[in-house]
Amino acid sequence: MHLGLPSEIFGVDGIIILVVVVLVLFGSTQIPKLARSLGSAQKEFKKGLDEGSKDDPTTVKAQNVVVEPTAPPTTKE
Numbered sequence: 257m258h259l260g261l262p263s264e265i266f267g268v269d270g271i272i273i274l275v276v277v278v279l280v281l282f283g284s285t286q287i288p289k290l291a292r293s294l295g296s297a298q299k300e301f302k303k304g305l306d307e308g309s310k311d312d313p314t315t316v317k318a319q320n321v322v323v324e325p326t327a328p329p330t331t332k333e
Contacts, residue, residue: 266274282290 278287
């Protein structure tokens with residue numbers, strides 16, 4: 257299932273209506289504060305994920321490892 261871009265899902269009219277509704281609900285002064293708080297929450301979330309992986313000794317960081325496919329073993333009858 258491919259969702260695509262918001263303009264493909266809602267169309268241009270839907271995005272314009274969504275922006276107007278957000279402006280009416282939050283007001284033009286609250287939107288920068290909301291965006292700032294969402295950005296700081298995202299930064300804290302990523303920081304918590306990084307700290308959690310450092311604390312967990314079973315976590316293994318991904319490396320650039322190439323695994324070559326092998327032929328299945330042949331049986332002699």
